[in-house]
Amino acid sequence: MLTGSTRGPAAVRNTGTWPRTALALPFIGMALVIGLDYLSTLEVTVEPALTAVPALAAIVSRRVWYPILTGLLAEVAAFAMAAYNHVLGESVHSATVFAIALVTAISWVSATLRVRQEQALADAQLVAEIARRVLLRAVPDRVGSVRAAVHYAAAAAHARIGGDLYEVVNTRHGVRAVVGDVRGKGLGAVETAAAVLGAFREAAHQEPALDKVAGWLAVSLDRALQEHDHPGVEEEFVTLVLIGVGPDGTAQIVNCGHPAPLLLTAEGAVRPLELAETVPPLGVLDPADVAPPVLSVPFAPGDRVLLFTDGVIEARDRAGRFYPLAERLPGCAGGGPVEVLDQLHADVVRHVGRPLGDDAAMLLLQYEPTAQPGQQLPHQNGRLARQ
Numbered sequence: 001m002l003t004g005s006t007r008g009p010a011a012v013r014n015t016g017t018w019p020r021t022a023l024a025l026p027f028i029g030m031a032l033v034i035g036l037d038y039l040s041t042l043e044v045t046v047e048p049a050l051t052a053v054p055a056l057a058a059i060v061s062r063r064v065w066y067p068i069l070t071g072l073l074a075e076v077a078a079f080a081m082a083a084y085n086h087v088l089g090e091s092v093h094s095a096t097v098f099a100i101a102l103v104t105a106i107s108w109v110s111a112t113l114r115v116r117q118e119q120a121l122a123d124a125q126l127v128a129e130i131a132r133r134v135l136l137r138a139v140p141d142r143v144g145s146v147r148a149a150v151h152y153a154a155a156a157a158h159a160r161i162g163g164d165l166y167e168v169v170n171t172r173h174g175v176r177a178v179v180g181d182v183r184g185k186g187l188g189a190v191e192t193a194a195a196v197l198g199a200f201r202e203a204a205h206q207e208p209a210l211d212k213v214a215g216w217l218a219v220s221l222d223r224a225l226q227e228h229d230h231p232g233v234e235e236e237f238v239t240l241v242l243i244g245v246g247p248d249g250t251a252q253i254v255n256c257g258h259p260a261p262l263l264l265t266a267e268g269a270v271r272p273l274e275l276a277e278t279v280p281p282l283g284v285l286d287p288a289d290v291a292p293p294v295l296s297v298p299f300a301p302g303d304r305v306l307l308f309t310d311g312v313i314e315a316r317d318r319a320g321r322f323y324p325l326a327e328r329l330p331g332c333a334g335g336g337p338v339e340v341l342d343q344l345h346a347d348v349v350r351h352v353g354r355p356l357g358d359d360a361a362m363l364l365l366q367y368e369p370t371a372q373p374g375q376q377l378p379h380q381n382g383r384l385a386r387q
Helices: 020-039 047-060 066-085 091-135 186-206 210-227 337-352
Strands: 146-153 164-171 174-182 238-245 250-256 262-264 270-272 295-298 304-308 360-367 376-380 383-386
Touching (some): 020 047, 020 066, 066 091, 146 164, 146 337, 164 186, 164 360, 186 210, 186 238, 210 238, 238 360, 337 360
Antiparallel strands (some): 238 250
């Protein structure tokens, strides 16, 4: 789960998920075996139970030398128990000594391989974090006339980036943002998302009309899909929604097969910003045929618009019910944009009752224009607001 800028993956700890007190478990087990053997009145020795000591050490610790240390101590304990029971020459003692040595060697190899795998995973997470910061940049708290926040969670285990994309830029045409979803997962989806985001960052500054920005993205996506050679690329497409907020508070929205954004007014009312005419996702039509309609919506100070991917609204609980985002949004609207998205994500997780099965991205824009003293701000409730 990512909210704005994040730290890189934590270093692999020697003791992993086990508390440090767990390191005493092999010694406790050894003491129990010795005590049981000493107190037992039976002729049967429990010396072979010492073979479990180095195996337990490999489980509770990631220190590769720890199984060796406990194995050596177990051998000492085995000889002491055999001498006490007068079975030094018996086959059960010889077999126990050999078994302890074998289990110790296996435990050492297991601990060594696990440490190497965990280090490789930590390195991969670090690379993924660097790639995320390049591809999905942190969104500043204020961008032009809006306050912004983003919340992104990748579905893949240990992943920090997936097929969802987002960006907010401040241009001479106003604040412009995009939220999209690439069909598919893995590195192929990341490559496609990178192509779309790179094109948006250029087109948002160059194209005055928002529908022309969508056309620019369609051309770039088509070129990228022709250049990529990963499996399933011929069936790949991107759903996305573009929004531009002008200095006067007029928002323009272009939707290409994506879930409609939700407008949360300053009074707490929620309504979807749906266009009368829908267009397919980018990558379905020829780029020359991409001419989506533009929806214009006037924003008042304090109005918020939530852009999201289908990983949010398609999150199901154990009964199969989808997450009712439009119904839950007003109850999570307390605080600033960051707090709203944190509350929404927590509510989605509570609804599902388990980790999300799909990438989920949410971008919240809150219209808060700034003005010099005495300058008139856009209308709010039919009146002019003053700074």
